[in-house]
Amino acid sequence: MKFRRQYLYFVTQNRYQSKMEVSISGLRKQCKNKDEAFLEKDLASKEPIGQFKAWYDEVCAAKQVLFPGAMCLATVSREGFPSARYVICTSFSKDGFKFFTDYSSRKSKEMDTNPNVAATFYWAACDRSIRIEGHAEKLPDEESTEAFKSRPLDVQAAVWASSQSIPIESKSLLGERQNELREKFLAEKEVPKPNYWGGYIIRPSAVEFWQAQSNRLSDRIRFRRPEHGEIPDGKLLHAGEDGWVYERLSP
Numbered sequence: 314m315k316f317r318r319q320y321l322y323f324v325t326q327n328r329y330q331s332k333m334e335v336s337i338s339g340l341r342k343q344c345k346n347k348d349e350a351f352l353e354k355d356l357a358s359k360e361p362i363g364q365f366k367a368w369y370d371e372v373c374a375a376k377q378v379l380f381p382g383a384m385c386l387a388t389v390s391r392e393g394f395p396s397a398r399y400v401i402c403t404s405f406s407k408d409g410f411k412f413f414t415d416y417s418s419r420k421s422k423e424m425d426t427n428p429n430v431a432a433t434f435y436w437a438a439c440d441r442s443i444r445i446e447g448h449a450e451k452l453p454d455e456e457s458t459e460a461f462k463s464r465p466l467d468v469q470a471a472v473w474a475s476s477q478s479i480p481i482e483s484k485s486l487l488g489e490r491q492n493e494l495r496e497k498f499l500a501e502k503e504v505p506k507p508n509y510w511g512g513y514i515i516r517p518s519a520v521e522f523w524q525a526q527s528n529r530l531s532d533r534i535r536f537r538r539p540e541h542g543e544i545p546d547g548k549l550l551h552a553g554e555d556g557w558v559y560e561r562l563s564p
């Protein structure tokens with residue numbers, strides 16, 4: 314397998330030199346086989362948060378994913394242009410998925426004008442991905458303050474030193490500012506939370522669980538809220554718990 318990957322890399326590098334196009338499609342690892350399918354009977358819960366927890370526990374047990382809480386968060390600008398970046402989901406519950414950021418960043422400005430967001434986890438070690446759609450709400454300031462206070466001093470000083478997403482002249486200026494602030498806060502023995510920093514919760518309206526299959530007939534089971542008056546028929550649409558319904562989607 315290692316030799317094959319090296320060979321493919323060699324081939325793609327050569328193509329790169331001649332065509333200026335790097336093909337990386339051959340660098341695909343073996344996925345789960347069809348005996349390891351994700352079927353309706355395998356659902357750990359009939360609502361998405363219980364199911365999320367079951368998969369999250371499994372990926373943590375696999376110990377091969379450095380940041381299992383990393384999710385790619387997509388927001389949309391007022392003009393309708395999407396943008397995506399990773400954030401760390403710090404907790405989840407039946408209320409939703411929480412993360413922390415700078416309220417003056419690009420993502421926050423976009424969520425201010427359009428709270429509809431999407432987020433995706435990808436756990437290659439388990440051949441799994443989870444897609445979330447919902448709307449983002451700011452967390453109460455007390456909760457953000459508590460989260461800020463639990464961070465190490467260096468992280469707190471970095472938050473104070475940086476205005477996220479603003480162009481800067483050089484990195485050294487940031488480092489100097491962080492050092493000055495660390496010294497100041499050490500002397501004052503207290504680090505207040507800046508009012509431009511805090512958390513969001515994504516309240517989900519749909520959560521899809523995707524698991525790869527080596528035959529490409531990947532499994533997709535989506536939980537969503539039912540449309541007005543929609544009744545599960547037990548074939549295409551199944552009754553879940555806590556007001557959710559779920560359905561299998563074509564890969």
Ligand SMILES: Cc1cc2nc3c(=O)[nH]c(=O)nc-3n(C[C@H](O)[C@H](O)[C@H](O)COP(=O)(O)O)c2cc1C
Nearest residue numbers: 380383398399400401413414415418419420421478
């Ligand atoms: C794995 C990973 C985790 C990250 N976690 C966060 C986070 O929790 N909060 C955050 O504001 N930025 C986080 N970042 C940085 C963001 O991806 C991004 O650079 C930053 O939030 C600015 O995005 P924006 O300009 O679109 O608002 C993380 C990046 C990576 C790669």
